[in-house]
Amino acid sequence: MYNRNLVFIAACMGMLVFGIVMTTIGTLLPMLIPKFQIDKIEAGSMMSLLSIGILTGSLIFGPVVDRFGYKIILAVAAAMIVIGLEGIAFTGLFGILQGALFLIGVGGGILNGSTNALVADISESDKSARLSILGVFFGVGAIGIPFLLGLLLDYVSYETFMTATGAAILIPLIYFIRIGFPAPKQPQGFPVKEGIKLTGNLTLLMLGFILFFQSGMEITIGSWTTTFLMENLTVSESRAVFFFSFYWIGLTLARLALGVVLRKINAGTVLISSLLVAFTGIMIMINAGGLSLAVIALVLIGLGFAAVYPVILGYTGSLFAHLSGTAFSILFVIALIGGSLLPLITGIVAESFTLRLGFGVIPVSLTIIFLLFMLVKGKLTTG
Numbered sequence: 001m002y003n004r005n006l007v008f009i010a011a012c013m014g015m016l017v018f019g020i021v022m023t024t025i026g027t028l029l030p031m032l033i034p035k036f037q038i039d040k041i042e043a044g045s046m047m048s049l050l051s052i053g054i055l056t057g058s059l060i061f062g063p064v065v066d067r068f069g070y071k072i073i074l075a076v077a078a079a080m081i082v083i084g085l086e087g088i089a090f091t092g093l094f095g096i097l098q099g100a101l102f103l104i105g106v107g108g109g110i111l112n113g114s115t116n117a118l119v120a121d122i123s124e125s126d127k128s129a130r131l132s133i134l135g136v137f138f139g140v141g142a143i144g145i146p147f148l149l150g151l152l153l154d155y156v157s158y159e160t161f162m163t164a165t166g167a168a169i170l171i172p173l174i175y176f177i178r179i180g181f182p183a184p185k186q187p188q189g190f191p192v193k194e195g196i197k198l199t200g201n202l203t204l205l206m207l208g209f210i211l212f213f214q215s216g217m218e219i220t221i222g223s224w225t226t227t228f229l230m231e232n233l234t235v236s237e238s239r240a241v242f243f244f245s246f247y248w249i250g251l252t253l254a255r256l257a258l259g260v261v262l263r264k265i266n267a268g269t270v271l272i273s274s275l276l277v278a279f280t281g282i283m284i285m286i287n288a289g290g291l292s293l294a295v296i297a298l299v300l301i302g303l304g305f306a307a308v309y310p311v312i313l314g315y316t317g318s319l320f321a322h323l324s325g326t327a328f329s330i331l332f333v334i335a336l337i338g339g340s341l342l343p344l345i346t347g348i349v350a351e352s353f354t355l356r357l358g359f360g361v362i363p364v365s366l367t368i369i370f371l372l373f374m375l376v377k378g379k380l381t382t383g
Contacts, residue, residue: 002180004122008130010179012137013172014074014115019141021081021108024165025050025101028088028149031158036094046101053105054112055336061113062329063195069184070118071176073110078173080107085166089159109332117328120317121182128267128314132258135310139252143245185322195326203319204327206376207312208334213365214308215335216342217278220361221247221301223343228355233291246295250302258307262314268377271311275370278304282362308369315380 025047033043057077064073080103087100115134123130145165152161198204225247229240254274262270281300288294313328320327342361350358 002122002182006179007122007181008119010074010172010176010181011115011118011134013175014078014111014118015134016137016141017078017081017169017172018108018111018115019138020145020165020169021104021111021141022138023142023145024085024162025104028158028162032088032097035092036097038094042094046098049098049102050105050108051336051340053102053107054109055105055333057106057109057111058113058332058336059109059329061110062117062323062325062327065114065117065184065325066186066195066323067184070114070181074114074176074181075173077107077110077114078169078176080104081111082166082169082173085162085169089162089166113328113332114325116313117317117325118181120313120324120328121321123314123317126263127317128270128310129259129262131310131313132255132262132306135255135306136252136259139248139255143248143252185324195323198320198323198326199330203376203379204316204330205334206372207316208331209338210312210369210372210376211309211331211335212338213342213369214305214312215339217362217365218305219339220343220346220359221305224346224350224355224358225298228285228359229291229294231355233288233294235291243291243295244298247298247302250299251306252302254303254306255310258310262307262310267311267314268373268380270307271373272370274304274307275366276304279363279366280304282359282366286356286359286363319380 032038032046038046061073061077084100084104084107087096087103091097091100116131119130119134120127149158149161225244226237226240229235229243230237235243258270278301281297281302281304284293285297285301288297313331316327316331317324342365346355346358346361348358349360
């Protein structure tokens with residue numbers, strides 16, 4: 001037996017850790033480069049290892065949780081991240097640094113997928129609403145780490161900060177071990193044929209491609225916004241980073257509000273309205289001639305992006321409840337591919353033309369998401 005509220009807390013802890021993982025490494029990259037005497041190409045390869053790790057974790061978590069349940073894999077993922085963070089803090093060898101980054105990525109990918117699948121499993125008619133609340137904790141981790149680093153790095157070394165962060169993650173690790181979780185869905189053995197069959201399910205693939213474009217847009221905004229503000233609006237680097245935080249604020253506040261809204265309004269209606277808000281925001285951003293408009297645009301984009309993941313994952317959890325972990329694995333792998341490709345396309349267009357034109361991938365992606373959702377809408381149950 002398990003306590004639904006205690007399990008939801010566990011999922012929120014896991015998502016908080018994933019938010020920390022996704023921002024800590026990028027924030028500390030300028031300090032890792034001189035310590036390990038690496039160039040930008042090697043620095044890029046490090047971040048690629050993190051991404052490959054996340055993709056690996058996203059691929060393996062689903063069949064594992066369907067067969068063995070959540071307790072072991074959540075604890076193992078948290079342990080991987082603790083070992084990886086402590087490895088970065090104490091090593092002076094580039095090879096160990098690379099291994100630590102891959103380990104952190106695998107753990108992060110497992111936590112991201114498993115916590116979303118877990119919340120879908122323990123929720124009934126309020127899957128999308130509870131998934132939205134879960135997403136708030138990613139935002140808390142993503143916003144909190146740069147904020148803490150800004151406050152503390154004048155007083156402590158980044159090695160000390162990483163050591164303390166790794167030690168703090170022992171708290172959710174111990175919590176995962178101590179509480180009960182839902183029983184495995186396939187305790188007698190994973191149904192391989194049925195799992196493989198899911199990879200060809202048209203509805204699941206269409207939902208996956210919605211997240212392909214959504215993930216691509218989110219990472220494009222995260223990767224290129226500060227450059228856009230610096231190049232087009234002559235904003236300094238420190239101010240550009242500060243103003244970009246308004247995107248995260250909009251996203252996090254919207255996820256918090258969606259926890260209530262999605263209990264009262266149809267998830268499909270919320271999704272379509274959100275796409276319109278995001279479309280308005282990116283068109284303002286592309287055409288912004290001043291900083292005030294750009295900040296308003298970033299808030300609108302954050303507000304608009306917030307609903308897509310919880311709504312789509314809510315639908316998926318309802319449609320594929322018998323193999324929700326495997327279904328979520330398929331979705332996240334497709335999404336991560338989009339997260340790699342769209343920022344690259346934006347960079348290619350920006351290099352050949354302008355970054356304003358490069359950001360055109362976002363309104364195009366929003367349009368495609370709308371069309372995919374309208375095609376698949378009739379096959380969806382309440383999320």
